[in-house]
Amino acid sequence: MxxxxxKRGGWLGVYAVVYLVFLYAPIFLLPTFAFNDSTVxxxxxQGFTTEWFSGLSGVPALTxxxxxxxxxxxxxxxxxxxxxxxxARAGVRYRFPGKGPIMGLIMVPLVLPEIIVGVSxxxxxxxxxxxxxxxxxxxxxxxxxxxxxxxxxxxxxxQSLDTSLEEAAIDLGETPVSTFRLITLPLIMPGIIAxxxxxxxxSLDEFIIAFFLTGAEPTLPVYIWSQLRFPQKxxxxxxxxxxxxxxxxxxxxxxxxxxxxxxxxxGKKDTGGFL
Amino acid sequence: xxxxxxxxxxxxxLLLAAPPGLYAILLLAVPLGAVLLLSFxxxxxxxxxxxxxxxxxxxxxxxxxxxxxxxxxLLISGAVTLVTVLLAFPxxxxxxxxVRPERKSLWIFLITIPFWTSYLIRVFLWKxxxxxxxxxxxxxxxxxxxxxxxxxxxxxxxxVVITLAHAFAPFxxxxxxxxxxxxxxxxxxxxxxxxxxxxxxxxxxxxxxxxPGVVAAILIxxxxxxxxxxxxxxxxxxxxxxxxxxIQTQFLxxxxxxxxxxxxxxxxxxxxxxxxxxxxVTMRWSRRGA
Numbered sequence: 001m002x003x004x005x006x007k008r009g010g011w012l013g014v015y016a017v018v019y020l021v022f023l024y025a026p027i028f029l030l031p032t033f034a035f036n037d038s039t040v041x042x043x044x045x046q047g048f049t050t051e052w053f054s055g056l057s058g059v060p061a062l063t064x065x066x067x068x069x070x071x072x073x074x075x076x077x078x079x080x081x082x083x084x085x086x087x088a089r090a091g092v093r094y095r096f097p098g099k100g101p102i103m104g105l106i107m108v109p110l111v112l113p114e115i116i117v118g119v120s121x122x123x124x125x126x127x128x129x130x131x132x133x134x135x136x137x138x139x140x141x142x143x144x145x146x147x148x149x150x151x152x153x154x155x156x157x158x159q160s161l162d163t164s165l166e167e168a169a170i171d172l173g174e175t176p177v178s179t180f181r182l183i184t185l186p187l188i189m190p191g192i193i194a195x196x197x198x199x200x201x202x203s204l205d206e207f208i209i210a211f212f213l214t215g216a217e218p219t220l221p222v223y224i225w226s227q228l229r230f231p232q233k234x235x236x237x238x239x240x241x242x243x244x245x246x247x248x249x250x251x252x253x254x255x256x257x258x259x260x261x262x263x264x265x266x267g268k269k270d271t272g273g274f275l
Numbered sequence: 276x277x278x279x280x281x282x283x284x285x286x287x288x289l290l291l292a293a294p295p296g297l298y299a300i301l302l303l304a305v306p307l308g309a310v311l312l313l314s315f316x317x318x319x320x321x322x323x324x325x326x327x328x329x330x331x332x333x334x335x336x337x338x339x340x341x342x343x344x345x346x347x348x349l350l351i352s353g354a355v356t357l358v359t360v361l362l363a364f365p366x367x368x369x370x371x372x373x374v375r376p377e378r379k380s381l382w383i384f385l386i387t388i389p390f391w392t393s394y395l396i397r398v399f400l401w402k403x404x405x406x407x408x409x410x411x412x413x414x415x416x417x418x419x420x421x422x423x424x425x426x427x428x429x430x431x432x433x434x435v436v437i438t439l440a441h442a443f444a445p446f447x448x449x450x451x452x453x454x455x456x457x458x459x460x461x462x463x464x465x466x467x468x469x470x471x472x473x474x475x476x477x478x479x480x481x482x483x484x485x486x487p488g489v490v491a492a493i494l495i496x497x498x499x500x501x502x503x504x505x506x507x508x509x510x511x512x513x514x515x516x517x518x519x520x521x522i523q524t525q526f527l528x529x530x531x532x533x534x535x536x537x538x539x540x541x542x543x544x545x546x547x548x549x550x551x552x553x554x555x556v557t558m559r560w561s562r563r564g565a
Contacts, residue, residue: 012368015366023386025400027392033403042403043408086295087291091292096292099288106296110495111498113501119522119539140302147298198391205393206394207394208502212527221394248393
């Protein structure tokens with residue numbers, strides 16, 4: 001035991017495990033209460049039930065919210081990844097005037113409080129342009145906050161891409177467009193998929209911006225927020241949360257597999273993490 | 276080189292950077308400017324009075340409630356930052372120095388997963404954990420650690436700090452981890468060869484070199500937490516409400532967007548000034564240490 005301790009960093013290793021428990025505590029509690037046969041979210045547990053999950057299917061407002069959220073998440077992921085591809089290629093490959101400020105501005109939403117993004121878009125759309133709020137206004141906001149993550153992921157893809165491959169294709173007579181399609185795209189495809197999945201997950205879970213910008217059709221988190229006010233709805237929310245978290249974990253695991261595949265393709269050493 | 280046919284490098288770069296750049300200008304820079312502009316206008320019932328006025332700022336600085344909320348928000352965000360970064364550093368250090376290289380990405384993945392999963396539900400679960408009949412109290416009562424439920428952990432600022440420290444943990448760990456990974460390990464060997472102990476090596480070599488990561492962690496936690504209104508709303512109680520709750524109320528409930536805009540501007544300026552001070556102080560400190 002003491003040998004194991006010293007090898008793995010001693011008490012630091014113990015601390016790391018305790019810290020992981022702290023990080024995962026809410027996630028483990030979620031399914032615990034989702035399958036608990038009681039309308040009160042508290043211990044002791046009352047027995048096993050799948051009632052709350054079957055209760056999910058009969059709510060039209062929920063089905064609507066899921067559809068709205070999926071539409072918003074897919075569109076935002078596509079837009080953010082497209083913008084991220086442009087920014088990452090420009091940032092890694094080219095030197096141009098104003099590069100620092102432009103790249104900096106694109107990454108700003110990473111540190112900006114989300115309420116500021118929500119409020120500022122609300123001001124422009126409603127107070128100044130006088131346009132109605134809709135799913136599109138949420139998409140505009142989500143694309144803005146997903147783009148920095150897409151850029152970070154795709155930067156790594158472009159950095160590990162050997163430029164001589166593209167040059168060789170051009171020298172052999174391919175056009176820039178066909179070079180991109182035949183050489184670049186397949187090599188950075190894992191990064192693109194990882195970026196799509198991460199952006200999709202961020203948009204699907206995002207609440208603060210959606211709350212400000214959502215129109216008549218609420219997104220899933222906005223719907224959940226409205227249900228948190230009713231104690232008798234809480235077990236159903238727990239069931240919904242369990243599904244949402246499970247879906248997020250599956251998508252993140254796929255994204256991580258893609259990221260590693262991308263590194264392997266490029267023959268690079270794994271340095272960990274997306275950012 | 277034939278890849279450079281036609282267009283110059285600068286033109287190609289600009290052309291590529293244009294779509295994301297324009298998107299950020301139109302949907303970020305311009306809207307931020309609009310908030311600033313709006314904060315100098317005023318709301319006259321249902322109509323927006325577009326004459327320049329400092330009325331909102333006068334009101335913000337003279338109304339005790341606004342200043343109380345701002346002060347509390349800065350304190351809570353400061354406490355969250357301190358707690359998060361102090362708890363995060365040992366984890367980043369452990370993963371960087373004690374985990375086998377091929378295992379590192381798995382650890383980082385495990386650490387980031389909770390961060391990506393539904394934020395709203397995670398916050399709500401902290402309410403379940405910290406409540407009077409909550410998980411923590413039931414567990415502590417069960418093992419006989421306490422005789423009656425703890426009440427200082429829900430519906431106050433403590434609950435907000437705990438919940439936000441949990442939500443922002445990966446944000447603090449990642450930049451510190453990246454900084455630690457960049458440290459040339461031979462420097463640490465050199466320090467030990469020259470007779471420095473483990474502690475001195477840490478304080479004189481590792482910590483100063485990790486400082487850029489620590490500063491990044493501080494900023495990346497401190498700035499966004501000031502804008503959180505979900506956590507104070509769900510677990511904060513009346514004495515845990517923050518400035519963002521007031522901004523949200525002004526915009527969505529009181530229909531006084533100019534006042535909300537002024538409060539948003541004041542909050543952002545305060546956070547930026549404090550962040551700048553943090554950066555300047557640490558820069559001076561690490562220069563002296565070097």
